Amino acid sequence: xxxxxxxxxxxxxxxxxxxxxxxxxxxxxxxxxxxxxxxxxxxxxxxxxxxxxxxxxxxxxxxxxxxxxxxxxxxxxxxxxxxxxxxxxxxxxxxxxxxxxxxxxxxxxxxxxxxxxxxxxxxxxxxxxxxxxxxxxxxxxxxxxxxxxxxxxxxxxxxxxxxxxxxxxxxxxxxxxxxxxxxxxxxxxxxxxxxxxxxxxxxxxxxxxxxxxxxxxxxxxxxxxxxxxxxxxxxxxxxxxxxxxxxxxxxxxxxxxxxxxxxxxxxxxxxxxxxxxxxxxxxxxxxxxxxxxxxxxxxxxxxxxxxxxxxxxxxxxxxxxxxxxxxxxxxxxxxxxxxxxxxxxxxxxxxxxxxxxxxxxxxxxxxxxxxxxxxxxxxxxxxxxxxxxxxxxxxxxxxxxxxxxxxxxxxxxxxxxxxxxxxxxxxxxxxxxxxxxxxxxxxxxxxxxxxxxxxxxxxxx
Numbered sequence: 001x002x003x004x005x006x007x008x009x010x011x012x013x014x015x016x017x018x019x020x021x022x023x024x025x026x027x028x029x030x031x032x033x034x035x036x037x038x039x040x041x042x043x044x045x046x047x048x049x050x051x052x053x054x055x056x057x058x059x060x061x062x063x064x065x066x067x068x069x070x071x072x073x074x075x076x077x078x079x080x081x082x083x084x085x086x087x088x089x090x091x092x093x094x095x096x097x098x099x100x101x102x103x104x105x106x107x108x109x110x111x112x113x114x115x116x117x118x119x120x121x122x123x124x125x126x127x128x129x130x131x132x133x134x135x136x137x138x139x140x141x142x143x144x145x146x147x148x149x150x151x152x153x154x155x156x157x158x159x160x161x162x163x164x165x166x167x168x169x170x171x172x173x174x175x176x177x178x179x180x181x182x183x184x185x186x187x188x189x190x191x192x193x194x195x196x197x198x199x200x201x202x203x204x205x206x207x208x209x210x211x212x213x214x215x216x217x218x219x220x221x222x223x224x225x226x227x228x229x230x231x232x233x234x235x236x237x238x239x240x241x242x243x244x245x246x247x248x249x250x251x252x253x254x255x256x257x258x259x260x261x262x263x264x265x266x267x268x269x270x271x272x273x274x275x276x277x278x279x280x281x282x283x284x285x286x287x288x289x290x291x292x293x294x295x296x297x298x299x300x301x302x303x304x305x306x307x308x309x310x311x312x313x314x315x316x317x318x319x320x321x322x323x324x325x326x327x328x329x330x331x332x333x334x335x336x337x338x339x340x341x342x343x344x345x346x347x348x349x350x351x352x353x354x355x356x357x358x359x360x361x362x363x364x365x366x367x368x369x370x371x372x373x374x375x376x377x378x379x380x381x382x383x384x385x386x387x388x389x390x391x392x393x394x395x396x397x398x399x400x401x402x403x404x405x406x407x408x409x410x411x412x413x414x415x416x417x418x419x420x421x422x423x424x425x426x427x428x429x430x431x432x433x434x435x436x437x438x439x440x441x442x443x444x445x446x447x448x449x450x451x452x453x454x455x456x457x458x459x460x461x
Contacts, residue, residue: 002072002095004105006032010071014038015079015086017057018047021166022076022099024143024155028106030055031157038074039065039085049153063088070094074102077171078397100173103143103165107178110141111161114297115177117208118185118221119201120343121290122166124282125185127318128294128311129164130156135311136303138162146318146337162301167208169201170194174208180216181300182209183293187224190340193369193398205230212236219296221289222249239271241296243289251296253288262353264288268295278309282317284350320452322350326459330439332356333455339366339448341377347446348384356442361385362429362454364447365393365406372404379412385444388413388420389429394449426454433458 004010014026017038023046030036030053037056040047047057058065066073066088073089073096080086089096097105107113116126123145130148133140140162144154167174167182170191187205188198195201206229209218214235220227222240231238242249253266262283268276278295280287291312298308317323320337327333334354338347344363351359363382365371371378371393382388390406406422413420423429433454437443445455 001101002097004072004097004102006106006109009033009035011035011037011069013066013070013073015073015083016040016076017050017055018042018044019076019099020046020145020154021103021143022074023047023050024153025074025099025102025106026050026055027053027153027155028141028143028157037070061085066092066094068092072096074099077173098173098176100171100176104176104178107163107165110163112181112301113163113165113177113179114181114183115165115167115174115179115208116183116185117167117169117174117205118183119169119188119190120340120346121185121286121293122168123318123337124287124321125183125290125293126164126166128291128315129297131315132294132298132303132308132311133162133164133301135314136298136307138301138303140164144318146320148318149316169204169208172204172207175204175211177208177211179211180213181219181297182212182216183219183297184209184221184224184230185290185293186221186342187230188340188342189373190370192373193367202230209234209236217300219293219300221293222246223289239296239300241289241292243286243292251292253292256285256288258283258353260355262350266291268292270299276305276309279313281313281315283322283353284346286346286350322347325452325455326461328459329434329437331437331441331443331458333459334442334444335452335455336444336446337448338446339370341374341381344378344381344446345384347444348381351442351444352384354442355440357438357440358442359386360389360433360437360441360443361387362389362391362433362443362445362451364391364445364449364451365409366448367396367398368393368400368402368404369398371409372402375404375409375412378409379416379418382413382420383416383418386419388418389432390420390422391426391429391447391451391454392424394447394451396449426457429454430457 018040139160142156143165241251250271
């Protein structure tokens with residue numbers, strides 16, 4: 001594997017530079033004096049921000065983009081052998097790294113690299129931790145999988161030894177990392193286009209835990225079934241937490257209550273039997289669990305509890321995580337990134353505490369493989385909404401539809417007695433919503449694709 005010498009900056013080219021993680025890495029290297037350039041399929045707010053910072057971005061896929069002065073390239077997992085720029089790299093003999101390999105090498109430059117993993121909640125928990133460390137004046141470097149308002153983007157370059165990043169299990173990316181502190185939020189079936197089954201996913205998370213050094217620490221959710229299998233014979237310290245209120249964990253919540261907007265307040269129980277009250281400005285029971293994990297990490301880093309409480313109390317979420325978009329005709333529009341049945345259920349349960357007459361969910365299934373694998377689970381989770389509108393499946397990286405369509409999910413929902421509609425175009429969905437949503441309704445656009453455009457169009461954005 002090519003090793004980057006961070007003391008001697010070179011020319012680095014990113015294929016897929018507009019990705020949320022890739023763009024953050026590009027910014028970090030550019031700040032360190034590297035000559036950074038890259039390409040993406042089309043312009044976006046992210047690529048425009050990179051260009052404004054002096055990073056050269058080219059659009060489309062062309063071997064002519066790969067020039068002889070490039071010393072190293074970085075690739076996303078979406079880049080395959082058929083990519084013309086990747087082919088040009090190999091023809092010229094230019095070394096390359098995966099995004100995860102670069103991130104892993106970067107982590108070695110910090111005294112306390114923190115990697116936050118889990119099937120769900122990574123972005124929110126990473127954001128919570130980021131807000132805590134910032135408020136504590138710890139000057140961290142941050143790499144978040146979403147746009148964090150307080151730093152005006154998805155990356156912050158700090159001057160201390162603290163580095164905080166999300167750690168994604170897809171394609172075993174996080175096994176290229178070098179964390180000193182790791183968090184495992186939860187483990188469920190997902191990414192079954194890569195993993196064989198849940199047992200395969202658990203093996204991957206176990207391998208992630210084994211990356212931690214003897215003087216490191218793993219913070220683990222004890223609500224994970226048979227979690228002891230993941231920690232057996234590890235040399236690092238183990239700290240457990242529970243989002244469900246399991247009193248056998250080192251950290252757990254109790255007395256959870258909600259305000260008129262669904263924001264929870266809870267009593268935290270710590271490892272020494274102490275208690276403290278925390279209030280959040282992000283809705284839902286699932287965010288209580290995310291907050292407890294963040295509190296456990298803050299304690300490990302010796303952050304004063306009052307600072308942690310203030311930071312969590314001020315955190316209002318990241319883009320596309322129960323994000324308030326606006327109100328049109330008396331209808332509140334929320335956007336959410338949920339694309340797994342568990343995430344959908346958590347978001348819709350949170351919405352139940354939010355003021356509304358009718359809860360509408362416009363859901364965009366994400367990838368054919370995920371839709372097929374969790375078809376019945378998707379239907380059950382979506383039944384938590386009053387009315388569901390389906391878009392076509394967002395293919396993302398996939399080309400084989402596996403014989404699955406949104407109409408298949410529609411049939412599952414109808415079989416459960418759920419009021420549900422399907423339209424093949426966003427225009428049809430927007431017109432339907434304009435005709436049927438009334439004052440006091442809550443409309444959530446949901447999915448990991450471009451479904452957010454529907455709400456934005458309704459709001460005139």
